[in-house]
Amino acid sequence: MCNRSFLHGFLHGTKWGETVVALIKVMDLEELLARGGQRARALGSPVLISHTRLVSEVDPLSFFAAGEDLFTGQRSYWADQDRRVQLVGLGAARYVEANGTNRFSAVETEWQSLLDNALVEPRDTHMAAGPVLLGGFSFDPLKPKSKLWASYADASFQLPRHLLAVMDGELTLTFNVLLQPDESWQATAIQAADEQNKLMERAHRLTVKLHPASGKIREREPESYHRIVEKAAGHIREGALEKVVLARKMEVDMDHVISPGQVLKRLHDQQAHSFLFVFERGASCFIGASPERLVKREGNRLISTCLAGSIPRGNTPEEDEQLGQALLEDHKNRVEHAVVVHMIREAFESECTDVQIPEAPRLYKVRDIQHLYTPVVGKAGADTSLLRMVERLHPTPALGGYPQQQSVEMIREMEGFDRGWYAAPIGWFNHRGDGEFAVAIRSGLLHRERAVLFAGCGIVGDSDPDSEYEETWVKFRPMLSALGGISRDDR
Numbered sequence: 001m002c003n004r005s006f007l008h009g010f011l012h013g014t015k016w017g018e019t020v021v022a023l024i025k026v027m028d029l030e031e032l033l034a035r036g037g038q039r040a041r042a043l044g045s046p047v048l049i050s051h052t053r054l055v056s057e058v059d060p061l062s063f064f065a066a067g068e069d070l071f072t073g074q075r076s077y078w079a080d081q082d083r084r085v086q087l088v089g090l091g092a093a094r095y096v097e098a099n100g101t102n103r104f105s106a107v108e109t110e111w112q113s114l115l116d117n118a119l120v121e122p123r124d125t126h127m128a129a130g131p132v133l134l135g136g137f138s139f140d141p142l143k144p145k146s147k148l149w150a151s152y153a154d155a156s157f158q159l160p161r162h163l164l165a166v167m168d169g170e171l172t173l174t175f176n177v178l179l180q181p182d183e184s185w186q187a188t189a190i191q192a193a194d195e196q197n198k199l200m201e202r203a204h205r206l207t208v209k210l211h212p213a214s215g216k217i218r219e220r221e222p223e224s225y226h227r228i229v230e231k232a233a234g235h236i237r238e239g240a241l242e243k244v245v246l247a248r249k250m251e252v253d254m255d256h257v258i259s260p261g262q263v264l265k266r267l268h269d270q271q272a273h274s275f276l277f278v279f280e281r282g283a284s285c286f287i288g289a290s291p292e293r294l295v296k297r298e299g300n301r302l303i304s305t306c307l308a309g310s311i312p313r314g315n316t317p318e319e320d321e322q323l324g325q326a327l328l329e330d331h332k333n334r335v336e337h338a339v340v341v342h343m344i345r346e347a348f349e350s351e352c353t354d355v356q357i358p359e360a361p362r363l364y365k366v367r368d369i370q371h372l373y374t375p376v377v378g379k380a381g382a383d384t385s386l387l388r389m390v391e392r393l394h395p396t397p398a399l400g401g402y403p404q405q406q407s408v409e410m411i412r413e414m415e416g417f418d419r420g421w422y423a424a425p426i427g428w429f430n431h432r433g434d435g436e437f438a439v440a441i442r443s444g445l446l447h448r449e450r451a452v453l454f455a456g457c458g459i460v461g462d463s464d465p466d467s468e469y470e471e472t473w474v475k476f477r478p479m480l481s482a483l484g485g486i487s488r489d490d491r
């Protein structure tokens with residue numbers, strides 16, 4: 001839980017310094033590393049050290065860009081939809097990775113073992129500071145991995161070497177390291193301080209500048225998307241399943257090497273009310289702005305979101321309202337949405353108490369599109385960790401379909417490409433089990449001059465292939481704009 005006064009008190013010698021805990025002080029990094037060195041030597045194995053301090057105002061996007069020389073290929077960024085939390089991870093103290101279907105528990109087990117002997121200082125920071133893992137999962141671990149996604153494991157989390165975390169306006173900088181028994185903690189301390197100074201100094205000087213951009217869309221076989229939608233809708237009418245989400249991908253070749261920092265800046269400026277994410281893995285960068293939370297945990301409170309059913313925004317406030325009203329009343333979209341609510345309700349009722357779900361959906365409007373939206377909250381059961389909940393929910397029928405297994409099998413057979421991390425859970429969690437995951441839609445994979453973008457639609461019995469195809473264009477728009485204003489005409 002967020003506890004501002006605690007950290008402030010310790011770091012500024014106010015209030016807390018005058019109370020019973022007067023003798024406790026926040027250890028500085030050197031002292032902590034010295035202790036960690038002792039512990040690592042005594043154990044004969046590496047020890048995780050995590051040191052957090054408050055820092056002065058700095059723009060997280062500038063901090064991300066400031067990491068370009070030292071940590072390019074090893075940067076992550078996350079912001080929640082109301083910008084209460086922003087995280088920038090630069091460099092990796094460690095990657096926690098797993099492949100195959102037991103990836104959720106494999107990640108959880110490895111994280112626990114890293115935390116077992118960890119030294120974390122101060123212990124009680126706001127929830128996005130300290131030892132935090134940032135990363136995500138692939139959509140379907142049973143789909144053969146394509147070359148495009150070669151550097152993205154089925155589960156891949158970065159424990160950042162440097163983590164800038166902003167929560168409720170409080171800025172912290174964390175240094176994480178896995179100190180080896182034979183490592184010189186003095187050298188590590190000097191290097192850490194040097195890197196922190198460089199990054200902060202550069203970030204203060206730097207503002208992300210946007211350069212004009214042009215590019216060409218290469219839309220491969222749009223007819224095949226029509227074909228699979230038609231076929232799936234037929235299967236649904238015959239009763240084989242209730243819903244399946246079918247996606248397509250599109251390539252955009254830009255006239256320059258794409259800068260993740262600039263794309264992120266445009267997403268940040270253009271996509272209010274969306275989660276923002278960036279995960280670099282070497283020369284590849286997965287990036288996007290998703291309106292859809294999968295699940296968040298804060299203390300024992302769990303929150304999820306049903307977001308499915310779509311219509312474009314209007315050009316005038318009147319038209320926008322008319323479209324919104326039409327969406328609320330549209331049978332096909334209500335069915336698409338209801339299937340999601342049903343599944344998330346089942347998952348929450350089996351894992352939580354005090355489950356609350358409104359009767360009817362509301363509208364959720366982002367820049368390019370409006371959706372049907374139903375929030376879900378509950379109190380986590382004793383064994384319900386955040387990752388367990390992620391595993392239980394993924395994929396919801398907003399990304400996979402219903403029933404879950406049949407729809408994922410249909411996607412595997414019909415879609416004809418590897419989704420990689422598209423439509424999969426991405427986010428962060430900390431050493432106390434708090435954190436948040438969104439689903440990685442409205443996203444693309446950047447690689448030098450090329451961006452590969454993904455968009456999909458919930459298919460039900462009365463889906464019309466032409467209008468689902470049109471819906472994918474609306475969903476491509478956030479990434480096309482963020483690349484620098486590419487439009488459908490750039491084909």
Ligand SMILES: C=C(O[C@H]1C=CC=C(C(=O)O)[C@@H]1O)C(=O)O
Pocket residue numbers: 245247292307308309310336371397398399423441442454455456457458475
């Ligand atoms: C699968 C996507 O969107 C999902 C989320 C919201 C609305 C959806 C829809 O109306 O079809 C989709 O289920 C995507 O953007 O690629």
Ligand SMILES: [Mg+2]
Pocket residue numbers: 308309310336457458471
């Ligand atoms: Mg739809």
